[in-house]
Amino acid sequence: MLGELEQIVLLAVLRVGDAAYGVPVHDEIVRLAQRDLTLGTVYKTLSRLEEKGFVRSYEGDPTPQRGGRRTRCFAVTNTGRKSLESSLATLRRMAVGLDVGLEPT
Amino acid sequence: MLGELEQIVLLAVLRVGDAAYGVPVHDEIVRLAQRDLTLGTVYKTLSRLEEKGFVRSYEGDPTPQRGGRRTRCFAVTNTGRKSLESSLATLRRMAVGLDVGLEPT
């Protein structure tokens, strides 16, 4: 089962695409979810998602502008994507017929 | 913030409509979310939602078929509905452009 924040973080990683490391993922969440999370929260969630096999991580290209260590980038795995789609599909199914702004096309 | 199950329970209460007490809400979740929850889990979640003001409860009509005590029915409050819509809107916003089965119309 994916928690609510886990879903959001998975979506953010997908959105950021390449070089999805902590900072841009965090920024994307703040921007689109209006949620004032800490970086620590994002990293913690990413770690847990990795333990469950929903994302994998790899060393990012060392292209730091000014200070900063190497980045740890994340990508959603197939399993992660399946799980995310399943969660969203459930919500959509349950929203059918209600006017809650999530009706199917 | 609404957890994932909280969202599902709110949706189920909306779906069931009148006389939304524990059992039918539970059934609706099992049916649409393929989630094998216990009745206890549903009640616990409903309690917590009520503490937060997202649902209210009232005594149901005593129309038991065979055994059974008076029912405690639940309805989603305005606040609850707003909160639910907000959560779903966030997901939808974040899904825009990704092919995860939750794109806006």
Next chain:
DNA sequence: ATATATTCTCGACATTGTCTATCAAATGAG
């Protein structure tokens, strides 16, 4: 070297998710 900026890790604690066991009320059998 030292200060500083950027990225990441690690406890610690709050909230949510979940079950099992148990309680309560209503009904029908005897």
Next chain:
DNA sequence: CTCATTTGATAGACAATGTCGAGAATATAT
């Protein structure tokens, strides 16, 4: 009427997720 049975509700415990803040690691500028 009494009580076993059925349906509905509650409570306590523990697991999983959500969240923060403090600090560690690493690179650069001075």
